[in-house]
Amino acid sequence: xxxxxxxxxxxxxxxxxxxxxxxxxxxxxxxxxxxxxxxxxxxxxxxxxxxxxxxxxxxxxxxxxxxxxxxxxxxxxxxxxxxxxxxxxxxxxxxxxxxxxxxxxxxxxxxxxxxxxxxxxxxxxxxxxxxxxxxxxxxxxxxxxxxxxxxxxxxxxxxxxxxxxxxxxxxxxxxxxxxxxxxxxxxxxxxxxxxxxxxxxxxxxxxxxxxxxxxxxxxxxxxxxxxxxxxxxxxxxxxxxxxxxxxxxxxxxxxxxxxxxxxxxxxxxxxxxxxxxxxxxxxxxxxxxxxxxxxxxxxxxxxxxxxxxxxxxxxxxxxxxxxxxxxxxxxxxxxxxxxxxxxxxxxxxxxxxxxxxxxxxxxxxxxxxxxxxxxxxxxxxxxxxxxxxxxxxxxxxxxxxxxxxxxxxxxxxxxxxx
Amino acid sequence: xxxxxxxxxxxxxxxxxxxxxxxxxxxxxxxxxxxxxxxxxxxxxxxxxxxxxxxxxxxxxxxxxxxxxxxxxxxxxxxxxxxxxxxxxxxxxxxxxxxxxxxxxxxxxxxxxxxxxxxxxxxxxxxxxxxxxxxxxxxxxxxxxxxxxxxxxxxxxxxxxxxxxxxxxxxxxxxxxxxxxxxxxxxxxxxxxxxxxxxxxxxxxxxxxxxxxxxxxxxxxxxxxxxxxxxxxxxxxxxxxxxxxxxxxxxxxxxxxxxxx
Numbered sequence: 001x002x003x004x005x006x007x008x009x010x011x012x013x014x015x016x017x018x019x020x021x022x023x024x025x026x027x028x029x030x031x032x033x034x035x036x037x038x039x040x041x042x043x044x045x046x047x048x049x050x051x052x053x054x055x056x057x058x059x060x061x062x063x064x065x066x067x068x069x070x071x072x073x074x075x076x077x078x079x080x081x082x083x084x085x086x087x088x089x090x091x092x093x094x095x096x097x098x099x100x101x102x103x104x105x106x107x108x109x110x111x112x113x114x115x116x117x118x119x120x121x122x123x124x125x126x127x128x129x130x131x132x133x134x135x136x137x138x139x140x141x142x143x144x145x146x147x148x149x150x151x152x153x154x155x156x157x158x159x160x161x162x163x164x165x166x167x168x169x170x171x172x173x174x175x176x177x178x179x180x181x182x183x184x185x186x187x188x189x190x191x192x193x194x195x196x197x198x199x200x201x202x203x204x205x206x207x208x209x210x211x212x213x214x215x216x217x218x219x220x221x222x223x224x225x226x227x228x229x230x231x232x233x234x235x236x237x238x239x240x241x242x243x244x245x246x247x248x249x250x251x252x253x254x255x256x257x258x259x260x261x262x263x264x265x266x267x268x269x270x271x272x273x274x275x276x277x278x279x280x281x282x283x284x285x286x287x288x289x290x291x292x293x294x295x296x297x298x299x300x301x302x303x304x305x306x307x308x309x310x311x312x313x314x315x316x317x318x319x320x321x322x323x324x325x326x327x328x329x330x331x332x333x334x335x336x337x338x339x340x341x342x343x344x345x346x347x348x349x350x351x352x353x354x355x356x357x358x359x360x361x362x363x364x365x366x367x368x369x370x371x372x373x374x375x376x377x378x379x380x381x382x383x384x385x386x387x388x389x390x391x392x393x394x395x396x397x398x399x400x401x402x403x404x405x406x407x408x409x410x411x412x413x414x415x416x417x418x
Numbered sequence: 419x420x421x422x423x424x425x426x427x428x429x430x431x432x433x434x435x436x437x438x439x440x441x442x443x444x445x446x447x448x449x450x451x452x453x454x455x456x457x458x459x460x461x462x463x464x465x466x467x468x469x470x471x472x473x474x475x476x477x478x479x480x481x482x483x484x485x486x487x488x489x490x491x492x493x494x495x496x497x498x499x500x501x502x503x504x505x506x507x508x509x510x511x512x513x514x515x516x517x518x519x520x521x522x523x524x525x526x527x528x529x530x531x532x533x534x535x536x537x538x539x540x541x542x543x544x545x546x547x548x549x550x551x552x553x554x555x556x557x558x559x560x561x562x563x564x565x566x567x568x569x570x571x572x573x574x575x576x577x578x579x580x581x582x583x584x585x586x587x588x589x590x591x592x593x594x595x596x597x598x599x600x601x602x603x604x605x606x607x608x609x610x611x612x613x614x615x616x617x618x619x620x621x622x623x624x625x626x627x628x629x630x631x632x633x634x635x636x637x638x639x640x641x642x643x644x645x646x647x648x649x650x651x652x653x654x655x656x657x658x659x660x661x662x663x664x665x666x667x668x669x670x671x672x673x674x675x676x677x678x679x
Contacts, residue, residue, distance in 0.1 A: 074486075262646075
């Protein structure tokens, strides 16, 4: 076990007694991981890659970018045209944000499906939600930096949300802007914070992984396992090679965007320099914020919209206590499984209508979608977790039949979702 | 599970077909589609089309539209029109550039150099707006990326001038163009047959000029497109081979565990 690890070299032992980095690295290598983890579990590693790649490309971009309302737009074009491989670095960074969110959504839905947020992993889940919140703030501020039309008007719309707060709303908005409209002071502070937040995220990621290493990974059948045992494999090389393979597949998709469709996820209006006198026809946020935008616009009242939008994120933090089912993994919850996929469709639908004008059928879909979103967590999940008749759960990963299974076929390893 | 997945797919299909139908009914006139040489993963610019496009830009568009982000030197760089060094110098020298202040504190003009940015037709946005009936002719450097539909859109607008249908109200200085929002545009039809004379003998039809100038504008918006495509193909090949090797290693390593069963 890594706790009793003694480095073989004399220097190593001397160093490790003073700062146990080698013990840590031994712990990370030996870390017992359930052997039945599927590819949905590779997104943790992919997300770490995304964060590091965003930080590195971001630092380089920061060397050439000028955070000034009169110069920001042209400095981006300077990066795109005159900086050596500037176009590559910027496209990695801008598409990287989208890929980051794609990965984080898969990571979150994986956690929802397999009950990874449940006891004893509540803190991991809450830390993850905080990371997600910071990611949204960082991405939003990053989108403002090119100072195009969508940057400017997106910033105006989102910061204006704070004006819905009774009494102090207007003052808060002025304070956020550093003036009476989105202008140069807003841009410079967004740049400063956009540079800071990724490092806060990095800190939270360390805590997230630390908290993960206390109980260890959840697994597709959602049972507690003995560690180390026949049910586990050491992290290295089994999980590292699997994560690497998944990461490479992810990078192929990522490269497809960077090299062959680098602007497809962005909005063309952002290649028009910000102009406070011309409002774009439809102001839309980046795709990854669209479901929340749909919720915001579904409510006829501004304050109500803001409350529901924030509520839709904070409700997730209460998830470990809303779900009281005795079974962790949705694999063994036939009824809840249906509602889970309904939630997935619901969020996709909300994202879709978020990109459309808030009128007619779109608005109706947004309202129904919003109602279901909250009903899912506040009604369906608590009620189902009490009344649902779950399927029998195997007692261990490798020896389910000996464990007194009622339905041995449940544990067959060829089941796609196990 | 399969059953569930099928249901999931069917539900999403129904949902998206409903909403897409609604979108379709609202959609504007379909853009003209051109088989651009720069499309696709190995797409490249047609060198002579870029050179002709530059001629159309500089002889027609540049009388109103600026191109602030592009320098004359770019015209000679790989992946662009690739004019020779002497041609670029000659092109730049055609323009009068304001420089200064000199030792006496005065501004002066001098012939352009390759390192200069394209000279703008107007001193500022306000002057450009005033000279064009209150409509600012947008800077063309990134125009292709700044419009939904990109190259197809620019080409369509250039080809979209028509006589307005009966009963269509047009104010003074506004023209009918079926690809514009509201079908109105404040720019009169800039291209007419033979308005430029191509030095390579290509027939200067409207469609030819529209195609050439759109190609040129696509390059100014994305000057590193060719490098990007070339690098992308290499990266994809590398990643595919590498992931295959990693996959085989993974199978090998995991076979130790799988054989324990």
